């Protein structure tokens with residue numbers, strides 16, 4: 585039986601790497617797949633992992649119709665055994681419903697990968713629908729870590745180094761490299777406590793280096 589799988593984790597937890605590994609393993613056994621992504625950092629129609637792997641992909645815009653694409657491909661003699669769907673948080677609710685229909689009506693496996701919540705801690709539309717209807721939801725085993733060493737569960741956005749909690753939901757970006765100058769817009773994974781306190785690694789360092797107040801009054 586085909587299934588709709590949803591693999592989730594914070595940014596930088598290995599989702600795109602797993603997406604490309606999944607594709608590799610299925611393709612190696614002669615199965616025919618299609619790879620989709622939306623707004624990848626590497627640019628349109630590319631899927632990229634921080635481990636250095638990249639692959640061509642089909643770009644999913646807001647009007648893309650998975651059901652129509654698959655039916656038209658099959659009608660024209662193409663073969664599809666599975667779909668790899670990266671950055672699935674950016675898909676619309678309707679597109680996730682189309683993926684479920686592809687699984688149920690055409691017996692094609694779908695492997696979807698995406699972050700669950702945005703920088704404000706609200707569910708993304710595509711991820712919410714995947715949580716609601718996926719056959720299996722898997723949290724990635726490689727844990728991204730907060731600067732304090734605890735498991736990171738939240739994706740924080742920074743603007744010129746300062747954490748923000750208001751703004752556009754979709755802003756493509758990357759996590760800052762340790763020690764590098766902060767990008768205009770970047771992301772940092774944090775545990776809930778430090779996300780709640782807006783305590784990024786840079787701010788924690790600045791606070792710890794601040795001189796102790798003199799013990800008067």
Ligand SMILES: Nc1ncnc2c1ncn2[C@@H]1O[C@H](COP(=O)(O)OP(=O)(O)O)[C@@H](O)[C@H]1O
Pocket residue numbers: 593594595596597598599600601602632633634635726728
């Ligand atoms: N230089 C490195 N050596 C080993 N592992 C790395 C290196 N750089 C990145 N990684 C691994 O790659 C993961 C990020 O993979 P990626 O697929 O890009 O994540 P995601 O798609 O979830 O944002 C990191 O959590 C880390 O485990």
Ligand SMILES: Cc1cn([C@H]2C[C@H](O)[C@@H](COP(=O)(O)O)O2)c(=O)[nH]c1=O
Pocket residue numbers: 594595596599600623624625698699701702703704739740741753754755756757758771
């Ligand atoms: C939290 C958050 C993230 N994004 C963007 C930033 C990246 O381009 C992707 C996540 O990619 P990854 O492969 O999981 O690292 O999503 C966003 O647009 N809005 C957000 O709130």
